[in-house]
Amino acid sequence: MSVKKIYLIRHGQTDFNVRGIVQGSGVDSSLNEAGRRQAARFFAAYSHVPFDKVYTSLLRRTHESVAGFLDLGLPHEAHGGLNEIGWGTREGTRITPEEDEEYHRVLQDWHAGRTSSALEGGESPEQVAARQRPFIKLLTGRPREQTVLVCMHGRAMRVLLCQLLNYPLSQMENFEHHNLGLYELEYTGSLFTVRNFLDTRHLQDVK
Template sequence: MIKKLVLMRHGQTLFNLRGKFQGVVDSPLTPLGIQQAKTVKPFLDDLPFQFDHAYSSSSERACDTLEIVTNLPYIRLKGLKEWNFGILEGEPEYLHPPFDQYDEYFSTHDGEGRMEVFNRINSTLCSIMEKEDHCNVIAASHGLAMREFVTYWTKDNPSLVPSRFANCIIFIFDYDTETKTFTLIDVHNPFA
């Protein structure tokens, strides 16, 4: 059976605006972040299927975004949270190393390693999609955690992965319950 997963990033936050690391720490949506979510809502409403279940990271920024784009009740899951940056949480983003060094950099600063992030978000999303009554799911998450998930499931065609995961980027996946695999169908990145 083929099911649909719509995975979206939260809207712009105060820490995004101020250039601060925000992994497991939280900051509120800005007025622009709220407007971004309102702007993508018609795209989601026009999809050729209706959502039957909704999930969000337990972070406020993801929950608030999801509440703008759907009226469905939703479940908050820590497995959908952003990469944990350890002692670098809340620090200026100029401390970011090149992306290929994130694994060692954050894990040596009491944060998560790349495989920890991938395993966490992947097992969470697989568990959601394996639920019998879940056919069309929307989930709100975060840029770097989503990047790990999307990159893994598009490894045979990396050109499908946008270089920038802007706020409110939307990925549409098919999930095959027989092979337990995700296939990227579409990307909507209106604020890139």
């Protein structure tokens, strides 16, 4: 039986990441200089991989993170299911101590299994999971795409990994993420497994 290989990465660094400003799905930011160096390092380390397809979210920071692969002419598909969680009224703002209280309350809800909880105007993990399911069906239903690169966002990645690996959404914090950090997964047709957990070796010495 053939095994599908999935290389799953978070987008590179943006100025919003550095400044502690919430991005979410409603802020379409670009990579900063450090993020572009991260993307270049990832490309240098993995340009030899024979990717059949590149998947990104609809947001430019994911497109820019895999620009080297797209410049090779690899097939590319942007999918809204890969967009970051919506943080509602908080998007584009820096979290203040008062807002921290609400944010941490929502995180506590999620950890306790109340994954329908959301910030004002934002999405819950359950809503993110629901919009990811069509992408998962697409990913698993294309046997000709044996090796794929998927670039998305931190919180949404945690939700996706829970779904692929059959973890409850309350366990999403177990899946750490880093700008341009890599998870390597394999899919046998019935089961996903992690072969490489948040690999950042390609980012050594990037500042």
